[in-house]
Amino acid sequence: MEKVNIPEWLKKTGDDFCPSCAVGRGKGFVEKNIEAIASFIKEVLEPEGFANKNGLLQQIDPRARLLGILLFMVTAALLKGVVPIIVLLSLVILMAVASRVNAMILLKRALPVLIFTFFLVLPAAFNFITPGAAVVTIFKWDAFYLYISKQGLEGIAVFLLRVGTMVSLLSLFMLTTSYPDVFRALQSFPIPKLFVTALSMTFRYIMVLIKVAEDSHLARKARTIKPLTLKQGHGWLASRIWLILERSLEMAADVYLAMTARGFNGDVKTMRVFEMKGRDYVWVGFSIFILLLAVQM
Amino acid sequence: MTEPIFNIERVSYRYGDKHIGLKDINMQVQNGESLAILGANGSGKSTLLKIMAGLVFPEDGSITALGKTLTQDILTGDFAGFFRSKVGFVFQEPEVQIFCPTVWDEIAFGPLQLGIERSEVIQRVDDTLDMLGIKALRDRQPHHLSGGEKKKVAIGAVLSLNPDVLLLDEPTNGLDPRTQVWLFELLAGLKMVKKTIIMATHDLSIVEDLADRVVVLSEEHTIVEDGRPDEVLRDKDLLLKVNIIHEHTHRHGDIVHIHSHGPFARHDEH
Numbered sequence: 001m002e003k004v005n006i007p008e009w010l011k012k013t014g015d016d017f018c019p020s021c022a023v024g025r026g027k028g029f030v031e032k033n034i035e036a037i038a039s040f041i042k043e044v045l046e047p048e049g050f051a052n053k054n055g056l057l058q059q060i061d062p063r064a065r066l067l068g069i070l071l072f073m074v075t076a077a078l079l080k081g082v083v084p085i086i087v088l089l090s091l092v093i094l095m096a097v098a099s100r101v102n103a104m105i106l107l108k109r110a111l112p113v114l115i116f117t118f119f120l121v122l123p124a125a126f127n128f129i130t131p132g133a134a135v136v137t138i139f140k141w142d143a144f145y146l147y148i149s150k151q152g153l154e155g156i157a158v159f160l161l162r163v164g165t166m167v168s169l170l171s172l173f174m175l176t177t178s179y180p181d182v183f184r185a186l187q188s189f190p191i192p193k194l195f196v197t198a199l200s201m202t203f204r205y206i207m208v209l210i211k212v213a214e215d216s217h218l219a220r221k222a223r224t225i226k227p228l229t230l231k232q233g234h235g236w237l238a239s240r241i242w243l244i245l246e247r248s249l250e251m252a253a254d255v256y257l258a259m260t261a262r263g264f265n266g267d268v269k270t271m272r273v274f275e276m277k278g279r280d281y282v283w284v285g286f287s288i289f290i291l292l293l294a295v296q297m
Numbered sequence: 298m299t300e301p302i303f304n305i306e307r308v309s310y311r312y313g314d315k316h317i318g319l320k321d322i323n324m325q326v327q328n329g330e331s332l333a334i335l336g337a338n339g340s341g342k343s344t345l346l347k348i349m350a351g352l353v354f355p356e357d358g359s360i361t362a363l364g365k366t367l368t369q370d371i372l373t374g375d376f377a378g379f380f381r382s383k384v385g386f387v388f389q390e391p392e393v394q395i396f397c398p399t400v401w402d403e404i405a406f407g408p409l410q411l412g413i414e415r416s417e418v419i420q421r422v423d424d425t426l427d428m429l430g431i432k433a434l435r436d437r438q439p440h441h442l443s444g445g446e447k448k449k450v451a452i453g454a455v456l457s458l459n460p461d462v463l464l465l466d467e468p469t470n471g472l473d474p475r476t477q478v479w480l481f482e483l484l485a486g487l488k489m490v491k492k493t494i495i496m497a498t499h500d501l502s503i504v505e506d507l508a509d510r511v512v513v514l515s516e517e518h519t520i521v522e523d524g525r526p527d528e529v530l531r532d533k534d535l536l537l538k539v540n541i542i543h544e545h546t547h548r549h550g551d552i553v554h555i556h557s558h559g560p561f562a563r564h565d566e567h
Binding site for chain 2: 179180183184200201204205207208251254255257258259260261262263264265269
């Protein structure tokens with residue numbers, strides 16, 4: 001057997017205390033972002049707390065639930081004026097309450113989208129895009145006016161309410177439906193099966209890849225005594241991005257072989273075990289009724 | 298003697314241009330045989346299994362399985378469904394093998410792809426869950442399971458195809474002792490019902506318990522031994538040479554001595 005020669009420095013043990021107990025800077029930019037992304041994706045992909053509750057939407061067949069939600073979204077797109085959309089949004093909040101989903105969670109999900117949308121549509125408030133009655137005049141020079149118009153503000157309000165309602169509807173569906181059921185429901189629609197399967201596998205494997213990202217960051221952290229310089233940090237980040245890309249390519253190849261080994265030939269065959277009941281038809285009927293009302297308005 | 302289920306002749310395989318995976322492999326596997334492919338990490342065991350499963354194809358030489366020479370073309374034609382239903386492959390890493398939304402879907406995936414009647418698929422899935430003792434997991438998402446549970450699901454996903462040949466890549470890897478015992482018993486049961494079991498491993502205990510025959514791959518990617526388990530496992534020099542066992546320092550109180558490590562190690566070997 002080969003004898004292991006342990007170097008002298010490795011035989012020394014230290015019993016001295018830490019000479020400095022300075023407090024570090026806490027979590028860095030990369031760590032915060034990896035944690036935030038991981039937590040967001042986990043929250044989006046695994047909202048099973050609500051999906052397992054015995055609420056209104058949870059009792060409806062996932063296919064009917066998805067169809068109804070899509071019809072409500074079309075309704076939100078067709079409605080004109082602030083008041084009808086507020087009525088629809090109130091209906092969505094009522095549905096959330098009846099499905100035992102906290103309305104604050106819907107707001108939390110909708111808020112980032114609303115903020116982003118607000119800045120996107122902000123120019124529409126000004127008279128150079130939406131002329132109309134002046135509400136606030138920014139400046140006036142000779143014949144040139146720059147002001148916020150009443151019509152512009154109304155347009156923004158309608159748009160934001162519409163976006164908010166749509167995001168709330170979609171969030172409500174995702175919160176009340178377990179992720180396997182989301183993909184099963186999608187398979188019932190005329191969407192190519194391969195596309196749904198690829199999407200489902202992306203959701204499935206993104207968790208594995210996030211774990212790789214988290215672990216590789218923690219492994220570096222465990223060996224880092226002095227903070228990295230900006231250049232070193234960039235180099236490390238680039239190498240980790242490459243590692244994750246490489247892992248995802250290897251995994252994609254292995255997953256494909258594992259599918260091939262079990263008879264997959266490009267045409268995905270699935271077993272649908274959903275069963276439509278009376279209440280599912282009532283739900284879809286109600287969604288169609290609301291849509292028709294919106295069309296009539 | 299009947300026609301062998303696998304006939305491998307002068308098979309060589311390379312990864313890219315440089316790295317050799319397998320070199321001049323010649324072997325046959327008979328129907329109902331229980332074969333262990335023994336070798337150190339990187340010796341080419343997994344590649345050999347993938348070639349037998351028709352997932353990768355040799356650069357030189359040929360492989361005949363179930364009476365047909367395996368090529369890319371033949372495994373995209375009518376023979377593919379027949380071959381996939383007869384030859385099941387359990388991957389070393391269950392993570393890559395379980396991709397469906399639920400355990401139930403995972404076990405149903407293979408039979409559904411092969412166009413088996415829906416009622417029979419349901420029956421097979423329920424029976425498989427029952428046999429593996431994982432009925433309670435049927436609606437769980439596979440990536441939430443423990444390592445041992447994932448392995449059970451991966452094995453179940455292959456067994457639901459009812460293959461005649463079961464190819465297992467490092468089947469005991471990463472399993473706790475209880476799950477290892479469970480796996481031994483399952484494979485022993487499958488051996489009793491005349492399934493052909495081919496496993497790539499460096500776990501000598503599974504070889505002793507289950508194999509009828511052992512093929513040893515060297516670190517040079519060639520077959521260096523093909524024989525009965527008792528003969529191969531007695532050959533300490535061979536096992537040391539191919540890096541399957543090693544010698545280690547051992548302590549009894551104040552006495553330190555050296556002996557080989559593994560299930561066949563003896564304390565009087567010093």
